Amino acid sequence: MSTLLSRLHSDVTRTFSSSNLQKCGEHLSKAKLALIESDLIFPSVHKKVEELVAARDILEIGAFWSIRTKDVPSFDRYFSQLQTFYNDLSSVLPPSQREYPIRGLNLIRLLTQNRIADFHTTLESLPLPAEKLVTNPYIQHPVNLELWLMEGSYSKVWNAREEAPAEEYKFFVDSLMGTIRQIASCEEAAYHVLPLKDAATLLFFRTQSEVLNFAQERNWQIDIAAGQIVFPHKSEEDMEIPREKLIANDLVYARELEQIV
Incomplete structure (x- = not known):
């Protein structure tokens, strides 16, 4: 392995371990350039094993770094680049302890993007027998x-955040909770007034300030003195049924189900 690649590998590992995300990002940029120049981004089996392992380590750290910096497109790129190492070079490389944590992160990413058919296709293509899939926590x-x-067991999704097998998983669980809160916020159509503490329970918030911020984003009226939220209600004349949007959504769901089946 070249001296430059060895040094960059060490720099990336060291700064990531110290949680210096800014420095780690700088070193990752330099390391990826070195990998490109050495034909190690999409390598062949003819490369030295130590070079391939170093390249895989750098890309795996990049995937975790992307999540810690909340950069999902960057995670997508790193995950795509890792496929050669995980799928094509698995017979010549030693196993990586980071592989299934990263594969699991990719599965949750698909959930947050509502790509259910892709989720199932990816799950079925994992190189693990069925009995090991159910025992792999990632x-x-x-x-x-x-x-x-x-x-619709949203409380279980909420509790799953504390049961995440790796810290990076919490980022995507939080994204899922954002989607769930948008669904749960339909309570504005069911209530005229709702106590703040009840709103916190329904929306899976821990603090009153989180509820207040969410309420302000949706232009709900807040009565701090009474400790309640007042929902603005439209008259029946003002309410319209979004027929075209509902039909479009139904068609999307139908296509997703067809792909799953």
Whole structure:
């Protein structure tokens, strides 16, 4: 392995371990350039094993770094680049302890993007026998999340944040909770007034300030003195049924189901 690649590998590992995300990002940029120049981004089996392992380590750290910096497109790129190492070079490389944590993160990413058919296709293509899928915590976590979302068991999704097998998983669970809160916020059509503490429970918030921020984003009226939210209600004359949007959504769901089946 070249001296430059060895040094960059060490710099990336060291700064990531110290949680210096800014420095780690700078070193990752330099390391990826070195990987490109060395034909190690999409390598062949003819490369030295130590070079391939170093390249894989750098890309894996990049995937985790992307989540810690909340850069999902960057995670997508790193995950795509890792596929050669995970799928094509698995027979010549030693196993990576980061592989299934990263594969699990990718599954949750698909859930947050509502790509249910892709989620199932990716799950079925994992190089693990069925009995090991259910015992791998990094895979079982997104599988459970998908099941609970389909069931509407949103409280279980909320509790799953504390049961995440890796810290990075919490980022995507938080994204899922944002979607769930948008669904739960339909309570404005069911209530005229709702106590703040009840709103916190329904929307899965821990603090009153989180509820207040969410309420302000949706232009709900807040009565701090009374400790309640007042929902603005439209008259029946002002309410319209979004027929075209409902039909479009139904067609999307139908296509997703066809792909799953």
